[in-house]
Amino acid sequence: MAKFFKGLYAKLNTTLGFFFLMTALFWLKTYIAYRTKFTLGVESPIQQFILALNPLPTALLLFGIALYFRGKLSYWLMLIIDALQTTWLFANILYYREFSDFLSIGIVKGSGSVDNNLGKSLAGILHFSDLFVYLDVLVLIVLLLTKLIKVDKRPLKKRFAVTMTVFSIALMMMDYGLSVKDRSGLLTRTFDNNYIVKYLGLNEYAAFNAYQTHQQATSRSQASKADMKSVQKYLKNNPAGENFQYFGKEQGKNVFVFHLESFQQFLINYKYKGQEVTPNINAFYKDQNTLSFDNFFHQVAQGKTSDAEMMMENSLYGLPTGSAMISYGTSNTFQAAPAILSQHGYTTAAMHGDVPSFWNRGNTYKSWGYQNFFSKSFYPNADKPSYNVGYGLKDKIFLKDSAKYIQQLPQPFYAKVISVTNHYPYLLGKKDSSFPQTDTGDNTVDGYVVTAHYLDQAFGEFINYLKKVNLYDNSMIVVYGDHYGISNNHRPAIAKLLGKKKVTNYDLAMFQKVPFMIHAPGVQGGVNHTYGGEIDALPTMMDLLGIKTTGNYIMMGQDLLSTQRNQIVPFRDGNFVTPQYTKVGSQVYDTATGKLLDLTASQKKQVTSDQDHVNTVLGLSDKIMTRDLLRFYTPTGFKKVNKSDYNYSVSSTNSRLKQEQKDNPTSVQAKNGGKSTSSDYKTDAPELSKSK
Incomplete structure (x- = not known):
C-alpha cells in the first residue's frame, strides 16, 4: 500500500499528474454543485449519466491549453483557468x-445597470457552503507554494497536448450526441436554459449564449421590411x-399604472395569524368598479422587472436570456404606451426612487416616448440610508414625495409608479415592520409578508391621496404584480405557505399568478376568470381608453375583455397554461384539477397545437426585438419617437412643468x-414623522 501511494505521489509531481488531479477535482465539485445547488430536473438514467459526463469535456479542453506550455507557466495557467471556471x-x-436561471452575456453586460444596492441581496443569497467550490483552487495553490507538489520543469511532448485536445472534443461530441438523442431539438427549440446546462454543461451554455448573442447582432444588421x-x-390571422x-x-x-414589486396573486386575501397581509389591496381588488383577473400570470425571464415593463407597455416579450431593456432599449424602435x-x-411620466441607469430606464424610457422620468435625483430624501431599502426609496416615502410631481402633471396624464420595498431580501427595520414574519423556516421567504404588508400600507396611503385631490374618480388605475417574489427553489416553504404537504410542478405553475386589476369609474367590476398574462395588458388598457390597436399596432397580446381572445398563456421557457392544460416540461396537467394527465390522442393533438402557437408567438416577438x-x-x-426630444434632468423637468402650469x-x-x-398626503412613515 505504501508503495502504491508513493507511486501516486510521484505521478502527481509530473505535469500530466497535476493536470489529471486538477481535472478530477474540478469535475467532482461541478457535479456536486449540479446536484446540490441547481434544480435541473434530471429524471432518467441516461440523463444521470449525461449530467455526470458534461463537466468533463470542457474541463479537459481548457486545462489542456496549459499542456502546450512548460514548467511554472503550465501550472499557473491551469490554476488561472481553474479559478476563472x-x-x-x-x-x-x-x-x-x-x-432560478443562469447568467447570460446580456445580464453580465448589463450588470452595471442593475447592480445598485445589491450588497444586502448578495449577503442574503450567499450560503457558506457555496464557497466550497474554491476549496480545490486554494488547496492546489498551497500544495504548490509549499512544494508538497513540485513543478515538473521537463517539457511535455506536444502529442500529449494534441491528444488531450482531440479527446476532449470527441468527448464533447459524444455528450452532444447522447443529449440530442434524449431531447431532440435541444439547441433549436428550447426556451429553457436548464436543459442546456443539464445536457451540455455550464461552460457549453456560456458558449451557446455567446453564439446566440452574436446571432442577434448579425440578424439585426441583416433585417429588412420583408421580415415584418x-x-x-x-x-391578421389571430385577431x-x-x-x-x-x-x-x-x-x-x-x-x-401602479407596479407592485415581486407581488404574487396568492397574497390577495391571504391571512397569517388571523391578519390580512394586504387589506388595502384586497379592498381595491373587491371594489365594485375594479375589474380583477384571478388567472393572470407573469411571463418574465431573466429580465424580471424590466421584462414586465416591456410587456406592460409594448405587448412584446422580453428576451429568453438577458434583458431587452438593456440590450435593445437604447437602440430599438418602439411604439410603446x-x-x-x-x-x-396625454402627459406621460414614470416615477422610480432609484437611479435612471437601473435596467437602463433612462435610455429606454426615451425610446418609449416618456416625456418625464422622475428618478432618484428628484427625491430629496433618496440619499439618506435610513430612507432606502435595497433598491431605492421606501415606498411610503417615495409615494408621498411623488405626489409633488403628480399634482403638476397636466391632465389627462399617464403615470407609472414603481414600488421597490417588497423586493428580495425582504428587509425592513422594526419601526417599519408591523406584521409578523411567517414561520416556514426559510429565511428568504419569512420576511416576504412583512414587506408585502408595508407595500400594502403605502398603497392605501396613495389611494387615499388620490381620493382627496379628486383623482380617484377621474382616473383609470391599473395595478399589477411584475413577477414572482418567491422562486421555485423554495418548495418546502411554498408548500407551507399554501397549506400543502408538498408542491407539484402544477402548483408551481399556478404560483406564478400575479395580480392584475383595473379600477375604472363607471365600469361594473368583478373578478374575471379569463386566462392571460402581462403581454395582454396593453391592448386591454388601450381598448378601455378607446384607442384601436387591432389591425394597426404590432402587439403580441390580446384584450383580456374580448370574448374572442385566445386564452393560451405562454411562459418564456416555452411552457404554457390554458383553461384546459398546464404544460411544464414534458408533463401536462389538467388545469382545473391539477391532475397529471396521460394524454389521449386528441389531447396530444391539442397540446401540440397549443405548443406550436406558443413557439410561434415567442419566436415572432424575439424576431421583432432582436x-x-x-x-x-x-x-x-x-409619429415615430425622437429620443432627442426628451431631457430628464431636474432643472429641465422643473422648468417644463412650471411652463406647462x-x-x-x-x-x-x-x-x-x-x-x-x-x-393632503398622509403617511405614517416613521422617518417623515420624526423629521417634522
Missing part, C-alpha cells in the same frame, strides 16, 4: 438561487377584436389655485 460556477450558483410580413400575417361592452369606456381619463398616449393628448423590425413599420396616425393649466395644482396639495 470556478468563479463562473460560483456566480451562477448565487444567481440561480434567486432567479410573417408578424403581420400572424396578427381578438375589441370588447364593445368596454371599448372607450375610460376615454380621456387619467391613467395610473407613453408614445401612443402622448400623441392622444431585428428591430418596428423601424420598418409605422402604425397609421403614429401656464400653458395648460389642467393639473391638480393648477386647479387648486396654484397651491400645492402635498399636505
Whole structure:
C-alpha cells in the first residue's frame, strides 16, 4: 500500500499528474454543485449519466491549453483557468438561487445597470457552503507554494497536448450526441436554459449564449421590411377584436399604472395569524368598479422587472436570456404606451426612487416616448440610508414625495409608479415592520409578508391621496404584480405557505399568478376568470381608453375583455397554461384539477397545437426585438419617437412643468389655485414623522 501511494505521489509531481488531479477535482465539485445547488430536473438514467459526463469535456479542453506550455507557466495557467471556471460556477450558483436561471452575456453586460444596492441581496443569497467550490483552487495553490507538489520543469511532448485536445472534443461530441438523442431539438427549440446546462454543461451554455448573442447582432444588421410580413400575417390571422361592452369606456381619463414589486396573486386575501397581509389591496381588488383577473400570470425571464415593463407597455416579450431593456432599449424602435398616449393628448411620466441607469430606464424610457422620468435625483430624501431599502426609496416615502410631481402633471396624464420595498431580501427595520414574519423556516421567504404588508400600507396611503385631490374618480388605475417574489427553489416553504404537504410542478405553475386589476369609474367590476398574462395588458388598457390597436399596432397580446381572445398563456421557457392544460416540461396537467394527465390522442393533438402557437408567438416577438423590425413599420396616425426630444434632468423637468402650469393649466395644482396639495398626503412613515 505504501508503495502504491508513493507511486501516486510521484505521478502527481509530473505535469500530466497535476493536470489529471486538477481535472478530477474540478469535475467532482461541478457535479456536486449540479446536484446540490441547481434544480435541473434530471429524471432518467441516461440523463444521470449525461449530467455526470458534461463537466468533463470542457474541463479537459481548457486545462489542456496549459499542456502546450512548460514548467511554472503550465501550472499557473491551469490554476488561472481553474479559478476563472470556478468563479463562473460560483456566480451562477448565487444567481440561480434567486432567479432560478443562469447568467447570460446580456445580464453580465448589463450588470452595471442593475447592480445598485445589491450588497444586502448578495449577503442574503450567499450560503457558506457555496464557497466550497474554491476549496480545490486554494488547496492546489498551497500544495504548490509549499512544494508538497513540485513543478515538473521537463517539457511535455506536444502529442500529449494534441491528444488531450482531440479527446476532449470527441468527448464533447459524444455528450452532444447522447443529449440530442434524449431531447431532440435541444439547441433549436428550447426556451429553457436548464436543459442546456443539464445536457451540455455550464461552460457549453456560456458558449451557446455567446453564439446566440452574436446571432442577434448579425440578424439585426441583416433585417429588412420583408421580415415584418410573417408578424403581420400572424396578427391578421389571430385577431381578438375589441370588447364593445368596454371599448372607450375610460376615454380621456387619467391613467395610473401602479407596479407592485415581486407581488404574487396568492397574497390577495391571504391571512397569517388571523391578519390580512394586504387589506388595502384586497379592498381595491373587491371594489365594485375594479375589474380583477384571478388567472393572470407573469411571463418574465431573466429580465424580471424590466421584462414586465416591456410587456406592460409594448405587448412584446422580453428576451429568453438577458434583458431587452438593456440590450435593445437604447437602440430599438418602439411604439410603446407613453408614445401612443402622448400623441392622444396625454402627459406621460414614470416615477422610480432609484437611479435612471437601473435596467437602463433612462435610455429606454426615451425610446418609449416618456416625456418625464422622475428618478432618484428628484427625491430629496433618496440619499439618506435610513430612507432606502435595497433598491431605492421606501415606498411610503417615495409615494408621498411623488405626489409633488403628480399634482403638476397636466391632465389627462399617464403615470407609472414603481414600488421597490417588497423586493428580495425582504428587509425592513422594526419601526417599519408591523406584521409578523411567517414561520416556514426559510429565511428568504419569512420576511416576504412583512414587506408585502408595508407595500400594502403605502398603497392605501396613495389611494387615499388620490381620493382627496379628486383623482380617484377621474382616473383609470391599473395595478399589477411584475413577477414572482418567491422562486421555485423554495418548495418546502411554498408548500407551507399554501397549506400543502408538498408542491407539484402544477402548483408551481399556478404560483406564478400575479395580480392584475383595473379600477375604472363607471365600469361594473368583478373578478374575471379569463386566462392571460402581462403581454395582454396593453391592448386591454388601450381598448378601455378607446384607442384601436387591432389591425394597426404590432402587439403580441390580446384584450383580456374580448370574448374572442385566445386564452393560451405562454411562459418564456416555452411552457404554457390554458383553461384546459398546464404544460411544464414534458408533463401536462389538467388545469382545473391539477391532475397529471396521460394524454389521449386528441389531447396530444391539442397540446401540440397549443405548443406550436406558443413557439410561434415567442419566436415572432424575439424576431421583432432582436431585428428591430418596428423601424420598418409605422402604425397609421403614429409619429415615430425622437429620443432627442426628451431631457430628464431636474432643472429641465422643473422648468417644463412650471411652463406647462401656464400653458395648460389642467393639473391638480393648477386647479387648486396654484397651491400645492402635498399636505393632503398622509403617511405614517416613521422617518417623515420624526423629521417634522
